[in-house]
Amino acid sequence: MLSFDLVSAPIDRRGATALRGLLRRGGRIAWGVLPVHREDPSRVVTGRLAAAVGRCGADGAQSLLTASCGTGRQAPRREGHIARALTELACRRRALMP
DSSP states (O other): OOOOSOOOOOSSHHHHHHHHHHHHTTOOEEEEEEOSSSOOOHHHHHHHHHHHHHHHTOOGGGEEEEESSOOTTSOHHHHHHHHHHHHHHHHHHHHHOO
16 A cells, blocks of 8 residues: 655545545645635635535644745845745634634
8 A cells, every 4th residue: 555644635535535435544735726827815815724624524634734836036035935825724723624
């Protein structure tokens, strides 16, 4: 059986099945939910994350929020905006956790 501890997968039916297996083995998922090249409204990003988490059954302890790709070519101001947006999203998610 193939085993992995890091995965990048589309969250379709096959991807969700693989991610559920990873979670059962104690793995964690870094959710690339925030695009670096555009500003999505927070409700869109929140909905995107909720849908992906729902398909896989992950919980907060098994999740890390990240930008959708590297931010190395972004201006420092944009980097700061991305970091603040991820922090706000994480705080909102934690507030919803039991």
